Amino acid sequence: MSLLRVEGLEVRVGARVLLREVALALEAGELLGVVGPNGSGKSTLVKAIAQLLPHRGAVWLDGDSLARLSARQRARRLAYLGQDDGVRWPTSVADLVALGRHPWQSGGWGGASAARDREAVERALDAAEVEALRERRLDTLSGGERARARLARALAVEAPLLLADEPIAAADPRHQLRIMELLRAHCTRGAGVVLVLHDLTLASRFCDRLLLLHQGQVLAQGRPEQVLDAAKLRTAYGIEVLGGSHQGERYLIPWRCVETD
Amino acid sequence: MRRLFAPWSLNLALLALLALASLLSLGFGAAPLTPGEVLAGLFGTGSEEQRLIVQQIRLPRVVLAWLVGAALGATGAALQGLLRNPLAEPGLLGISASAGLGAVLTLHFGVTAISLWLLPGAAMLFALLATLALYLLTRRGASNLTLILAGVALSALAGALTSLALNLAPNPANVQDIVLWLLGSISDRSFDDVLLALPFVVVGLMLLLATAPALEVLALGEAEAASLGVDLARLRGLIVLGAALAVGSTVAVSGTIGFVGLVVPHLLRRLVHHRPGALLVPSALGGALLVLVADIALRLLDTPRELMLGVVTALVGAPFFLALVLRSRGAPG
Numbered sequence: 001m002s003l004l005r006v007e008g009l010e011v012r013v014g015a016r017v018l019l020r021e022v023a024l025a026l027e028a029g030e031l032l033g034v035v036g037p038n039g040s041g042k043s044t045l046v047k048a049i050a051q052l053l054p055h056r057g058a059v060w061l062d063g064d065s066l067a068r069l070s071a072r073q074r075a076r077r078l079a080y081l082g083q084d085d086g087v088r089w090p091t092s093v094a095d096l097v098a099l100g101r102h103p104w105q106s107g108g109w110g111g112a113s114a115a116r117d118r119e120a121v122e123r124a125l126d127a128a129e130v131e132a133l134r135e136r137r138l139d140t141l142s143g144g145e146r147a148r149a150r151l152a153r154a155l156a157v158e159a160p161l162l163l164a165d166e167p168i169a170a171a172d173p174r175h176q177l178r179i180m181e182l183l184r185a186h187c188t189r190g191a192g193v194v195l196v197l198h199d200l201t202l203a204s205r206f207c208d209r210l211l212l213l214h215q216g217q218v219l220a221q222g223r224p225e226q227v228l229d230a231a232k233l234r235t236a237y238g239i240e241v242l243g244g245s246h247q248g249e250r251y252l253i254p255w256r257c258v259e260t261d
Numbered sequence: 262m263r264r265l266f267a268p269w270s271l272n273l274a275l276l277a278l279l280a281l282a283s284l285l286s287l288g289f290g291a292a293p294l295t296p297g298e299v300l301a302g303l304f305g306t307g308s309e310e311q312r313l314i315v316q317q318i319r320l321p322r323v324v325l326a327w328l329v330g331a332a333l334g335a336t337g338a339a340l341q342g343l344l345r346n347p348l349a350e351p352g353l354l355g356i357s358a359s360a361g362l363g364a365v366l367t368l369h370f371g372v373t374a375i376s377l378w379l380l381p382g383a384a385m386l387f388a389l390l391a392t393l394a395l396y397l398l399t400r401r402g403a404s405n406l407t408l409i410l411a412g413v414a415l416s417a418l419a420g421a422l423t424s425l426a427l428n429l430a431p432n433p434a435n436v437q438d439i440v441l442w443l444l445g446s447i448s449d450r451s452f453d454d455v456l457l458a459l460p461f462v463v464v465g466l467m468l469l470l471a472t473a474p475a476l477e478v479l480a481l482g483e484a485e486a487a488s489l490g491v492d493l494a495r496l497r498g499l500i501v502l503g504a505a506l507a508v509g510s511t512v513a514v515s516g517t518i519g520f521v522g523l524v525v526p527h528l529l530r531r532l533v534h535h536r537p538g539a540l541l542v543p544s545a546l547g548g549a550l551l552v553l554v555a556d557i558a559l560r561l562l563d564t565p566r567e568l569m570l571g572v573v574t575a576l577v578g579a580p581f582f583l584a585l586v587l588r589s590r591g592a593p594g
Binding site for chain 1 (some may be wrong): 345346474477478480481482483484485487488489490491492530534535536537
């Protein structure tokens with residue numbers, strides 16, 4: 001049974017259709033990259049899977065309909081890392097990461113978290129490599145450090161499924177590579193990850209499979225080399241891509257804008 | 262985890278200061294009492310006169326200071342957490358002014374004699390309407406600016422309607438009632454006033470304090486908070502209702518007292534490591550302490566007439582607000 005299965009997903013806002021007939025499946029341990037131009041529905045897709053948007057169609061997690069689970073049950077099985085960094089208060093990294101344990105806490109006041117929660121926080125700090133930053137205030141972190149701290153918050157949920165919407169957008173190239181490695185490691189530990197990203201080379205190198213969205217529909221889905229071919233990229237983005245390989249891995253560089261058909 | 266100090270030790274310290282200030286306030290007045298005499302009067306072991314002064318005359322004032330301060334402090338902290346904006350405050354956002362308008366209307370029409378509950382009921386209803394309006398105006402990712410402007414507009418509207426009520430007041434006695442009441446005070450109050458506000462403040466505070474865990478998570482932003490199982494509609498409902506009950510009922514007995522809900526959470530936020538949920542209880546205690554201290558201070562000042570509490574908090578709070586705005590200028594909203 002697939003970890004995540006999505007069928008006939010459709011999202012409308014008024015008369016506008018943001019997503020149409022999206023179907024996908026994700027196995028445990030798999031990293032699925034969602035790519036596509038701005039406005040193609042990538043964020044809408046992960047939000048709909050996370051049940052944060054009204055939608056039509058079915059989303060199954062380990063055979064359970066996500067829409068039928070209670071908010072708390074859902075929150076334990078699915079972690080969502082949003083695109084917008086909504087954190088307004090300069091709390092410490094450790095306090096931020098501890099918020100990921102909320103679905104597991106039984107209406108307490110937040111102060112007396114159980115030993116299990118503390119261990120999960122430690123594992124998350126460790127996995128996202130932010131232990132050294134634990135007492136730092138968020139407003140003293142760099143963009144890349146902050147991105148890793150937010151990732152640690154999502155990892156602390158210890159949910160079998162992680163939905164991450166552009167977690168590397170604010171990071172420098174080194175942090176981007178680190179975060180991709182961390183997400184891969186998260187998959188190796190058995191989790192499934194749906195990742196929205198723009199960098200085609202990172203998508204090609206790190207993701208097991210890719211889903212290419214274009215105007216709210218799935219243009220292609222499959223292994224990176226199948227999805228990222230010249231004709232499809234031309235249709236989706238209206239760009240010509242320069243590609244090659246280095247040490248057996250593909251790289252793709254957006255080269256020039258072209259007219260779409 | 263290394264901590265400067267635990268939240269409970271902050272609360273304990275605030276409670277101790279509050280007890281100390283209460284003792285001072287009970288002993289202070291035309292007939293000064295020592296702390297020992299105050300305690301004797303309070304627990305009924307002192308003379309008849311001491312008992313009367315402490316229990317009947319001074320205690321209501323002290324308890325009202327607790328209620329008003331706790332309501333304003335906790336509401337300020339909860340609104341700041343909900344709107345994720347350190348400038349949110351019941352006074353600035355027009356909630357107090359709207360509650361005031363509700364009360365003024367009952368004074369204007371001279372209908373307060375019909376029922377003891379009419380004035381506080383109207384105050385709470387108008388506070389509820391104002392909080393609801395603010396929430397509806399700002400729920401869709403509105404900026405700080407929109408929020409503050411909506412509050413300014415709401416305050417201005419409530420102020421204009423209050424002025425209209427004064428303008429059209431049927432007789433000078435009504436005008437004096439309204440003006441004195443608007444200035445905000447907790448002097449010359451009896452236990453009737455305390456009992457009127459107490460249940461609503463307690464229920465309001467309980468609703469607000471119940472939101473602490475959800476407010477912590479809301480620090481992440483609405484989408485991520487919802488993904489962690491926070492019911493945003495319930496959270497907003499609790500805070501809107503809690504704020505309306507707590508602020509509405511205290512405005513009903515004390516008039517409008519501004520800036521407590523802004524100043525107190527701001528001073529304490531650093532001590533709870535900027536955690537919006539952990540800020541609620543200290544803000545309630547700190548608010549009570551601040552109002553009590555302000556009420557002592559205005560009695561210590563040698564002015565031709567005793568200053569009104571609302572006047573004092575505004576005189577201190579408004580420059581504080583200005584300083585806060587100037588300091589946050591250029592910081593990302």
